[in-house]
Amino acid sequence: MNSNTKIRIIAGRMLQAIPSVFGIIVVTFLLTRALPGDPAVYFAGPAADEKSIQQIRESLGLDKSLPEQFLIYLGDLVQGDLGVSISTGFPVAEELWRRLPASLELTLLALIFSISVAIPLGIAAATRPNSWVDQLCRLIVTAGVSLPVFFTGLFMVYIFYYILGVAPSPLGRLDIIYLSPPPITNFYTIDALLAGDFEVFWAALAQLILPAITLGTFTLAPLARMTRGAMLQVLSSDFIRTARASGLTRSTVLYTYAFRNALLPILTTLGMVFSFMLGSNVLVEKVFAWPGIGSFAIEALIVSDYVAVQGFVLAMAILYVLLNLTIDILYTLIDPRVGLDG
Amino acid sequence: MNEFFKHLRYVLTENPVTLFAGTLFLIFVIFALFGPLIVPYDPLASNASQTLKPPSWDHWFGTDQLGRDVFSRVLVATRLDLAIAISAVAISFVIGSVLGSLAGFFGGWTDKLVGRLTDTIMAFPLFVLAMGIVAAMGNTVENIVYATAIINLPFYARVARTEVNVRRNADFVLAARLAGNSSLRLLATHIYPNTLPPMMVQVSLNMGWAILNAAGLSFIGLGVRPPTAEWGIMVAEGAGYIVSGEWWLALFPGAALMLAVFCFNLLGDGLRDLIDPRRRT
Amino acid sequence: MNERVPVLAVDNLNVEFRTRSGVVKALENVSFHVNRGEMIGIVGESGSGKSVSALTAMGILDEAGRVTQGSINLGGLDVLNAPERDLQEMRGREVSMIFQSPRTALNPIRTVGKQIGDVLRRHGSANRQNVRAEAIKALMSVRIPDPERRHDAYPFELSGGMCQRIMIAMALSCRPELLIADEPTTGLDVTTQAAIMDLIKELAKERNMATVLITHDLGMAADYCDRIVVMHAGHVIEQAATAELFASPRHPYTAKLMKATPHGEGSLDDIESIAGGLPDLRAELPPCRFSARCERYEAACDMPALIADEVSPGHLVTCRRPL
Ligand SMILES: Nc1ncnc2c1ncn2[C@@H]1O[C@H](COP(=O)(O)OP(=O)(O)OP(=O)(O)O)[C@@H](O)[C@H]1O
Numbered sequence: 035m036n037s038n039t040k041i042r043i044i045a046g047r048m049l050q051a052i053p054s055v056f057g058i059i060v061v062t063f064l065l066t067r068a069l070p071g072d073p074a075v076y077f078a079g080p081a082a083d084e085k086s087i088q089q090i091r092e093s094l095g096l097d098k099s100l101p102e103q104f105l106i107y108l109g110d111l112v113q114g115d116l117g118v119s120i121s122t123g124f125p126v127a128e129e130l131w132r133r134l135p136a137s138l139e140l141t142l143l144a145l146i147f148s149i150s151v152a153i154p155l156g157i158a159a160a161t162r163p164n165s166w167v168d169q170l171c172r173l174i175v176t177a178g179v180s181l182p183v184f185f186t187g188l189f190m191v192y193i194f195y196y197i198l199g200v201a202p203s204p205l206g207r208l209d210i211i212y213l214s215p216p217p218i219t220n221f222y223t224i225d226a227l228l229a230g231d232f233e234v235f236w237a238a239l240a241q242l243i244l245p246a247i248t249l250g251t252f253t254l255a256p257l258a259r260m261t262r263g264a265m266l267q268v269l270s271s272d273f274i275r276t277a278r279a280s281g282l283t284r285s286t287v288l289y290t291y292a293f294r295n296a297l298l299p300i301l302t303t304l305g306m307v308f309s310f311m312l313g314s315n316v317l318v319e320k321v322f323a324w325p326g327i328g329s330f331a332i333e334a335l336i337v338s339d340y341v342a343v344q345g346f347v348l349a350m351a352i353l354y355v356l357l358n359l360t361i362d363i364l365y366t367l368i369d370p371r372v373g374l375d376g
Numbered sequence: 377m378n379e380f381f382k383h384l385r386y387v388l389t390e391n392p393v394t395l396f397a398g399t400l401f402l403i404f405v406i407f408a409l410f411g412p413l414i415v416p417y418d419p420l421a422s423n424a425s426q427t428l429k430p431p432s433w434d435h436w437f438g439t440d441q442l443g444r445d446v447f448s449r450v451l452v453a454t455r456l457d458l459a460i461a462i463s464a465v466a467i468s469f470v471i472g473s474v475l476g477s478l479a480g481f482f483g484g485w486t487d488k489l490v491g492r493l494t495d496t497i498m499a500f501p502l503f504v505l506a507m508g509i510v511a512a513m514g515n516t517v518e519n520i521v522y523a524t525a526i527i528n529l530p531f532y533a534r535v536a537r538t539e540v541n542v543r544r545n546a547d548f549v550l551a552a553r554l555a556g557n558s559s560l561r562l563l564a565t566h567i568y569p570n571t572l573p574p575m576m577v578q579v580s581l582n583m584g585w586a587i588l589n590a591a592g593l594s595f596i597g598l599g600v601r602p603p604t605a606e607w608g609i610m611v612a613e614g615a616g617y618i619v620s621g622e623w624w625l626a627l628f629p630g631a632a633l634m635l636a637v638f639c640f641n642l643l644g645d646g647l648r649d650l651i652d653p654r655r656r657t
Numbered sequence: 658m659n660e661r662v663p664v665l666a667v668d669n670l671n672v673e674f675r676t677r678s679g680v681v682k683a684l685e686n687v688s689f690h691v692n693r694g695e696m697i698g699i700v701g702e703s704g705s706g707k708s709v710s711a712l713t714a715m716g717i718l719d720e721a722g723r724v725t726q727g728s729i730n731l732g733g734l735d736v737l738n739a740p741e742r743d744l745q746e747m748r749g750r751e752v753s754m755i756f757q758s759p760r761t762a763l764n765p766i767r768t769v770g771k772q773i774g775d776v777l778r779r780h781g782s783a784n785r786q787n788v789r790a791e792a793i794k795a796l797m798s799v800r801i802p803d804p805e806r807r808h809d810a811y812p813f814e815l816s817g818g819m820c821q822r823i824m825i826a827m828a829l830s831c832r833p834e835l836l837i838a839d840e841p842t843t844g845l846d847v848t849t850q851a852a853i854m855d856l857i858k859e860l861a862k863e864r865n866m867a868t869v870l871i872t873h874d875l876g877m878a879a880d881y882c883d884r885i886v887v888m889h890a891g892h893v894i895e896q897a898a899t900a901e902l903f904a905s906p907r908h909p910y911t912a913k914l915m916k917a918t919p920h921g922e923g924s925l926d927d928i929e930s931i932a933g934g935l936p937d938l939r940a941e942l943p944p945c946r947f948s949a950r951c952e953r954y955e956a957a958c959d960m961p962a963l964i965a966d967e968v969s970p971g972h973l974v975t976c977r978r979p980l
């Protein structure tokens with residue numbers, strides 16, 4: 035298959051994401067407009083008076099018909115306008131954008147942690163069925179999905195901060211004694227490294243470790259389970275026998291042959307893992323007072339700042355669609371069979 | 377029915393883990409039903425002289441910042457937590473299985489429509505969608521139930537759709553069709569009942585997740601309000617005391633939550649073995 | 658023509674599988690050998706232990722399987738006691754194996770050329786620079802048209818026959834002394850079957866390579882093999898030169914096979930005339946595992962220590978009451 039077809043297939047995948055995005059926009063729109071009660075009252079917030087409610091009503095076009103309102107909403111979205119947060123007074127898009135790096139830095143580290151534990155664990159369990167690694171894998175898989183992430187987080191804090199004193203206090207991205215590094219990527223760890231400031235790098239990393247492990251632990255279970263299952267399946271297939279009969283080394287058989295094939299079902303699970311992760315992210319941010327978009331949403335929820343919540347839901351959903359799209363594209367690149375059956 | 381109980385007993389005794397989960401489940405049910413009657417203290421009664429006491433003989437799980445007995449509160453909360461999860465799962469089970477069955481049975485545009493609906497729900501990170509729904513519909517316990525039900529809907533719809541679809545052209549269905557049964561009647565009396573076993577497995581596996589989601593929502597301050605005893609909000613209230621070492625406020629409700637979820641997950645696995653021994657992993 | 662040097666010698670081999678439902682005595686006292694340049698056939702019903710024999714000889718038995726007795730000598734290497742590293746070196750270089758259903762026997766997400774290249778590079782027959790050229794040469798040697806283009810094809814883009822050619826190219830790429838072909842033509846259509854077998858025969862001759870052909874198809878074994886080994890329920894019950902075996906089978910089981918397919922055509926799968934099935938290999942078994950199905954059975958057949966008799970030079974029969 036030449037690279038042209040691949041590009042066509044990838045473009046096709048991107049087009050397929052459009053209905054999802056449209057569905058998301060419709061749902062987030064309907065969530066606030068089609069419900070009983072006066073949306074203007076929601077949007078104006080609990081402290082608003084009659085005049086500001088009326089103002090909101092006009093600015094949102096709430097006196098117009100629903101389809102017209104939807105078009106206005108779409109038009110605003112296209113311009114990147116998610117409305118203005120009532121609690122902070124800033125545009126929601128700007129608020130989210132400013133907090134996104136904090137959330138992404140946390141989520142990415144958690145993902146790296148989760149993948150780098152779950153995949154070797156799953157492979158080890160699959161290559162030695164019924165050994166102690168396999169039993170450990172089973173235990174982690176069953177226990178892992180039962181742990182409420184806010185609960186794990188709190189007890190990590192209790193053990194590593196209160197009892198052992200090895201972790202910094204669970205308050206945000208950087209201890210107040212440090213200045214945040216000059217913003218380039220807005221990932222504190224990377225920015226600190228770019229600035230050559232190792233002290234700040236370690237401080238930022240130290241803040242990150244507990245929340246990242248908390249978040250990663252929750253997603254470890256489905257990943258390890260899938261890795262184990264997929265590897266077991268692949269290892270018993272005919273082409274592995276061929277590879278062994280050809281004298282290929284154990285590592286070639288295990289990684290080049292077995293693991294690359296097992297990667298396909300693992301990638302599929304990763305979609306569900308991202309869903310868990312983006313959801314749990316909110317809870318973990320609350321536990322560790324992490325100044326990301328999750329914390330922003332919680333604050334907005336408490337004060338009934340609907341514009342902000344709506345923007346948050348939309349942003350997370352779009353992020354999720356993008357992640358799924360990335361998975362699809364990776365899948366297309368790995369599996370030569372994709373695209374031939376439709 | 378007798379056969380079924382024999383089989384049930386066989387599975388329970390054969391697999392001690394399932395037996396353990398079953399016992400745990402029974403304990404939770406007893407607490408949910410009789411919790412308020414068996415607790416040593418009033419879960420809402422504060423006591424200014426007994427605040428933040430660590431676990432002791434008088435207060436097994438210690439007391440909280442208002443001097444309330446944590447043990448009593450954890451026990452009483454069982455009812456609310458299970459009620460939220462069970463109602464949510466029941467709603468998504470009923471609606472999801474009906475939608476899924478119709479989609480699987482009629483195919484065509486019904487299928488497309490239901491597919492689009494489930495796909496749209498699944499396009500969101502589910503917990504985030506639940507947050508949005510509660511925010512939009514209003515911050516109440518009922519809305520937590522609805523939100524949890526909505527995000528679980530796709531799983532039931534999908535299972536039901538597949539199960540109905542594979543049975544649509546089974547011999548016994550064709551025979552009934554020839555005998556002149558109408559389509560909907562056929563679906564309701566001949567096909568739908570056969571989808572129940574796999575759906576029950578889904579219910580059990582899903583219950584743990586529903587509890588986690590509902591507790592997560594109340595942890596971030598949605599739905600349940602203080603001073604109501606509920607595991608999620610109790611962990612949230614206890615969270616602030618962790619950094620000063622009063623661990624029992626959050627540990628015990630959190631552990632109860634974890635145990636409940638664990639119990640349902642184990643039961644789900646056991647139930648899967650009960651219904652389909654081949655899929656044992 | 659054939660030098661009398663065994664490339665593979667299996668001696669008194671016993672193999673068991675530990676399963677949940679008991680120990681499967683898959684092979685008992687199995688002995689056979691292949692000489693340089695010779696093609697032998699191993700025939701027998703499904704479950705008679707043909708594949709297990711081959712996999713054990715390659716040293717790639719399942720983890721559940723255990724060799725409890727015997728020895729295997731492969732080109733001078735003591736397979737059962739050699740370290741895994743030596744065995745890996747040996748596989749693909751001194752001995753290769755091809756399997757049935759070639760499409761699933763190839764890695765679905767790696768181009769066939771790369772898979773051949775993996776083997777070439779593993780055994781030092783190619784390096785990073787010339788691996789592509791060498792792989793294409795290997796493809797050419799099995800007469801694959803347009804090898805340049807096929808090199809970059811994935812298995813799903815090729816027909817079953819083409820995939821089996823690729824398997825052969827891969828197996829022979831490092832010029833092994835011995836090829837074990839486990840039902841190489843099952844699932845292919847008849848003309849492709851003949852083409853594949855002719856190819857194997859021709860390449861074997863050209864390279865003076867020994868071949869073990871495992872098959873259900875007596876006709877095919879008769880057409881291509883110099884000698885035939887007949888297996889039944891984990892025993893080798895008879896072995897002889899092809900012509901002799903067909904002319905005067907001595908084991909009652911072989912005789913029945915021959916009678917069912919007098920001119921050596923047809924497959925064992927179609928044979929209904931032999932009463933009963935294979936015995937359950939997990940149960941306690943009599944010395945002769947065919948006795949329950951045998952018309953010539955007598956009390957003496959249950960005496961232990963049944964051994965192979967050389968009834969004429971090179972013709973061995975394991976039976977107390979041969980024909
Ligand atoms: N991995 C295994 N675990 C347990 N038993 C096995 C295993 N592999 C083979 N056996 C048993 O060993 C016996 C011989 O099997 P084998 O695969 O060698 O038969 P075969 O002659 O190759 O049959 P076929 O013509 O169907 O390929 C069978 O009874 C089989 O059940």
Ligand SMILES: [Mg+2]
Pocket residue numbers: 707708709839
């Ligand atoms: Mg076989």
